[in-house]
Amino acid sequence: MSGRTHARACPERTCVGCRERAAKTGLLRIVAVGDECAPDPRGTLPGRGAYLHPVLGCLDQAVRRRAFTRALRAPGALDTKALRRYVEQATVADEATP
């Protein structure tokens, strides 16, 4: 954390898992593609986005509370299998980097 040294604060978003606010850059954007939650690490996919810490703890909380369905205004339950796989890989990659 570098504090607020710049005049332009970096944009903050709320994690749909733990509900903590964090810099947008530290969160993973998620969009609904069909009836699936799709990770959008580059933030380029169109549509409504939800933000999540790319960790399984936050993903689990979000899934348990159906936070994605609500945040993405989905008409029904969203499949999070692909997203979970992505987060698992991101977590492993993160732990491998010192």
Ligand SMILES: [Zn+2]
């Ligand atoms: Zn979180």
